[in-house]
Amino acid sequence: MRKGPSLFNVTSVALGLAFLYLPIVILVIYSFNASRLVTVWGGWSTRWYVELWNDAAMLEAAWISLRIAALSATLATVLGTLAAVALVRAGRFRGRTAFSAMIYAPLVMPEVITGLALLLLFVALNVDRGFWTVTAAHTTLTMCFVAVVVQSRLLDFDRSLEEAAMDLGCPPLKTFFTITLPLIFPAVAAGWLLAFTLSLDDLVIASFTTGPGATTLPIRIYSEVRLGVKPQINAICTVMIAVVAFGVIVAALLAKRGELVRARRAAKA
Amino acid sequence: MNVEPPVRRVYVAGMADGNPEPAASRGAAPGLKPGRAPWAVPGARPLVQFEAVVKRFGGVTAVDRVSLDIYEREFFALLGPSGCGKTTLLRMLAGFEIPTEGRILLDGQDLARVPPHKRPVNMMFQNYALFPHLTVEGNIAFGLRQDGMAKSAIAARVKEMLALVKLEGYGWRKPHQLSGGQRQRVALARALAKRPRVLLLDEPLSALDRKLREETRFELIDLQDNLGLTFVMVTHDQDEAMTLADRIGVMNAGSLAQVAPPAAVYEQPNSRWVADFVGDINLIEGIVASVGLGETVIGARAGGRLRVAQNVEAKPGATVWLALRPEKIQIDTQPPAAFDANCLAGQVADIGYLGDVSHYKVKLDNGLALKVSIANRVRLVERPIGWGDRVWLSFAPEACVVLTQ
Ligand SMILES: Nc1ncnc2c1ncn2[C@@H]1O[C@H](COP(=O)(O)OP(=O)(O)OP(=O)(O)O)[C@@H](O)[C@H]1O
Ligand SMILES: [Mg+2]
Numbered sequence: 001m002r003k004g005p006s007l008f009n010v011t012s013v014a015l016g017l018a019f020l021y022l023p024i025v026i027l028v029i030y031s032f033n034a035s036r037l038v039t040v041w042g043g044w045s046t047r048w049y050v051e052l053w054n055d056a057a058m059l060e061a062a063w064i065s066l067r068i069a070a071l072s073a074t075l076a077t078v079l080g081t082l083a084a085v086a087l088v089r090a091g092r093f094r095g096r097t098a099f100s101a102m103i104y105a106p107l108v109m110p111e112v113i114t115g116l117a118l119l120l121l122f123v124a125l126n127v128d129r130g131f132w133t134v135t136a137a138h139t140t141l142t143m144c145f146v147a148v149v150v151q152s153r154l155l156d157f158d159r160s161l162e163e164a165a166m167d168l169g170c171p172p173l174k175t176f177f178t179i180t181l182p183l184i185f186p187a188v189a190a191g192w193l194l195a196f197t198l199s200l201d202d203l204v205i206a207s208f209t210t211g212p213g214a215t216t217l218p219i220r221i222y223s224e225v226r227l228g229v230k231p232q233i234n235a236i237c238t239v240m241i242a243v244v245a246f247g248v249i250v251a252a253l254l255a256k257r258g259e260l261v262r263a264r265r266a267a268k269a
Numbered sequence: 270m271n272v273e274p275p276v277r278r279v280y281v282a283g284m285a286d287g288n289p290e291p292a293a294s295r296g297a298a299p300g301l302k303p304g305r306a307p308w309a310v311p312g313a314r315p316l317v318q319f320e321a322v323v324k325r326f327g328g329v330t331a332v333d334r335v336s337l338d339i340y341e342r343e344f345f346a347l348l349g350p351s352g353c354g355k356t357t358l359l360r361m362l363a364g365f366e367i368p369t370e371g372r373i374l375l376d377g378q379d380l381a382r383v384p385p386h387k388r389p390v391n392m393m394f395q396n397y398a399l400f401p402h403l404t405v406e407g408n409i410a411f412g413l414r415q416d417g418m419a420k421s422a423i424a425a426r427v428k429e430m431l432a433l434v435k436l437e438g439y440g441w442r443k444p445h446q447l448s449g450g451q452r453q454r455v456a457l458a459r460a461l462a463k464r465p466r467v468l469l470l471d472e473p474l475s476a477l478d479r480k481l482r483e484e485t486r487f488e489l490i491d492l493q494d495n496l497g498l499t500f501v502m503v504t505h506d507q508d509e510a511m512t513l514a515d516r517i518g519v520m521n522a523g524s525l526a527q528v529a530p531p532a533a534v535y536e537q538p539n540s541r542w543v544a545d546f547v548g549d550i551n552l553i554e555g556i557v558a559s560v561g562l563g564e565t566v567i568g569a570r571a572g573g574r575l576r577v578a579q580n581v582e583a584k585p586g587a588t589v590w591l592a593l594r595p596e597k598i599q600i601d602t603q604p605p606a607a608f609d610a611n612c613l614a615g616q617v618a619d620i621g622y623l624g625d626v627s628h629y630k631v632k633l634d635n636g637l638a639l640k641v642s643i644a645n646r647v648r649l650v651e652r653p654i655g656w657g658d659r660v661w662l663s664f665a666p667e668a669c670v671v672l673t674q
Contacts, residue, residue: 163365164398166385168412168463182402264445 024241031234038229048235058236061220065200068131068216072138073195079139080146080195081188085176087147088154106144114141115208122209129211137209138199145198146191149255153187186254186261193251197244306530307340308516314377316341316499317362317467322371324357331357333523334371339467344493344500346510349520350546355503356395358520359469362501363392375466386415391465395472395503397456399444405431405455406440412463430458433492450481461492470502474509486512507547511535519543535594540674544592551598551639552672553591557583565671567591572635575611578666583673590672595642597668600629601661602654610663615639617658629654631662 005013031049035042052058087100106114118137122129157180165175181188203218210219217240221233307313315338324332332354339345347355360366362373364385373380380388391412399408409430413423431437434454444452453473460468473489474482490513493500504510510517511531518528527534527543538544541552555567555575565581567589568574575591583589599605605612615633622645629641639662654660 158396158398160394160396160398161400163363163385164392164394164400164459165411167363167365167390167392168459169386169415170411171386174415179400 027234028238031238048232052232052235061215061217064214065217068135069196069199072135072199073192075139076143076146076195077192080143080191081150083147084150084154087151103144103147111204115205119208130214133209134206137205142195142198145194149191150187153184190251190255193247197247318374320372322368325369330523335525341499342497344513344515346514346517347503347520348510348517353520354523355520356471359471359503363390363469364388389466391460391463392469393456393460393473397452399452399455401444404441404443408455409459409462426462430462434458450477467499472503537670541590541672549595549640551593555591557585557587557589559585571637576666577669577671579671581671591669592672593669595640597664598641599663600641604661605663610665612661612663614661617656617660
């Protein structure tokens with residue numbers, strides 16, 4: 001009866017994709033523009049990538065961003081996994097509902113509010129703002145994403161595996177590291193990559209919590225764009241898109257693979 | 270290791286299905302030396318003791334005041350319908366559930382404060398619970414590694430275990446690369462590797478096909494003989510409990526209805542519930558007419574007098590139930606000549622042919638319907654008894670049991 005998708009469906013998908021990705025595609029194309037003027041096409045060239053390579057301030061910002069992303073993602077993964085384990089495993093403890101609501105709240109909290117709150121906190125504590133405050137801020141933001149990803153995996157984890165390990169003489173903590181963690185690892189890795197990319201492209205919270213000497217890449221780009229778009233900004237944005245896309249795709253594949261393996265096991269069992 | 274020459278035992282298939290002479294052909298009890306019955310010895314010290322153990326989940330009472338002693342080298346089977354609390358009882362012994370009331374002792378030591386990983390008890394899980402990220406060898410070695418055993422000793426033990434469950438050459442496979450029966454044997458090897466004082470088996474054979482299940486029963490018996498361990502097995506398969514166990518605990522709704530050797534559970538059930546649950550049975554309600562001299566006369570409620578070779582602990586006039594196994598009834602097309610047998614006349618209402626036995630449903634003149642099963646000793650060419658035939662049922666006074674509760 002039906003022969004593939006209808007014209008209407010094809011059109012709406014095409015329009016949707018164009019709406020989402022046309023700006024990005026244009027940005028990527030213009031990063032290879034030979035002309036100095038951003039709006040005038042002057043033929044293909046990679047000169048802006050070369051200039052970018054010589055732009056020490058921009059590269060420094062990129063390096064800071066990568067370090068913050070890696071560090072905060074790692075911290076967030078540890079904390080988020082612990083939170084997920086507590087939520088799923090501790091059964092009913094006092095304040096469990098409040099705890100789980102509080103874990104999810106940052107997901108929907110406007111970033112401006114989170115950023116402002118953190119800024120006030122750091123000022124009140126009288127800490128020097130810079131690399132570490134941004135890292136801490138990104139950790140608080142991204143750990144709830146990790147918690148959500150890991151929690152969904154833990155919810156359908158077969159508890160009898162842990163019981164079997166303990167039955168064979170393995171203490172509870174060791175059981176977590178030798179049995180539980182290896183089996184939920186795809187979800188933990190996906191959570192890490194998600195946290196990494198979230199940190200890498202955050203502008204709002206970083207600009208609230210950063211200080212002198214710790215300009216992250218998005219802040220750098222934003223401040224330069226205010227003085228007019230230089231073509232090498234297109235180039236650095238393209239590089240960032242590539243990094244983030246890579247992270248998201250790998251995270252998705254990891255999560256998917258975990259599911260496939262589980263589905264195959266379930267089918268075999 | 271405690272190696273003893275394996276005692277060959279007679280395997281009795283389908284006892285509960287009405288084969289003639291069920292328990293009689295059974296050899297020595299598994300695990301225990303012939304004639305040994307520690308539960309009957311006054312003062313014998315049990316290995317595992319449940320003392321009035323209660324387990325409640327919220328409002329549900331899963332285990333209700335269970336007191337039970339299990340002895341060293343015994344093969345104990347817990348038999349009962351689904352949801353009666355068998356798994357819960359086992360999980361309390363393994364340490365995964367804490368009793369709401371009562372105590373569990375192992376070797377006289379209270380287990381209440383001993384966490385699961387410190388109990389000398391290993392469990393084979395109902396769903397096997399093999400570690401999917403470890404190989405077969407990794408699974409079997411897991412428990413040994415926890416004890417800090419030397420590498421070479423672990424390797425030797427793993428090899429021995431693989432040979433025991435006939436899985437040599439499968440050591441490097443992952444669980445998902447095994448068949449259901451192979452996985453079950455890995456689970457068994459893993460639970461056995463540590464030589465636990467008590468091995469808990471939760472429906473170990475339920476996922477296997479009939480043939481593999483019967484083979485594995487032999488393997489289990491041999492294993493227990495060779496290793497000299499104490500087994501506690503949960504099952505809702507009667508044949509399995511009958512074949513394997515030294516004693517059976519029949520559970521009903523959280524409590525133990527009867528604890529006795531298989532033959533006693535089958536031949537002398539202590540209540541209507543046990544009689545009805547274990548195997549096929551006819552229950553005839555009646556009133557005690559007279560008791561004395563090793564014989565009780567009962568007037569069946571539906572009519573007719575029946576004699577039982579048993580002194581019943583009930584006064585004349587009390588309501589009792591006469592329990593009669595279908596295979597203990599003789600069926601004839603003529604009134605039987607034997608004078609001392611109980612005899613009832615009726616008409617064949619239904620026939621079921623199962624190959625080795627035939628089941629008859631006979632509608633008696635007094636209104637009762639009785640199940641009768643007869644072994645097909647000769648090849649049936651023409652059915653000697655057909656639908657609607659008039660038949661006479663007779664049974665010896667020794668063939669039935671009178672139940673008062
Ligand atoms: N964690 C739990 N929370 C609440 N109720 C439970 C829990 N575990 C078991 N039960 C209840 O306790 C009762 C006994 O359960 P159990 O698992 O011991 O049954 P079982 O005899 O092993 O049954 P089966 O033969 O089906 O395995 C059931 O009514 C069950 O619903
Ligand atoms: Mg069960």
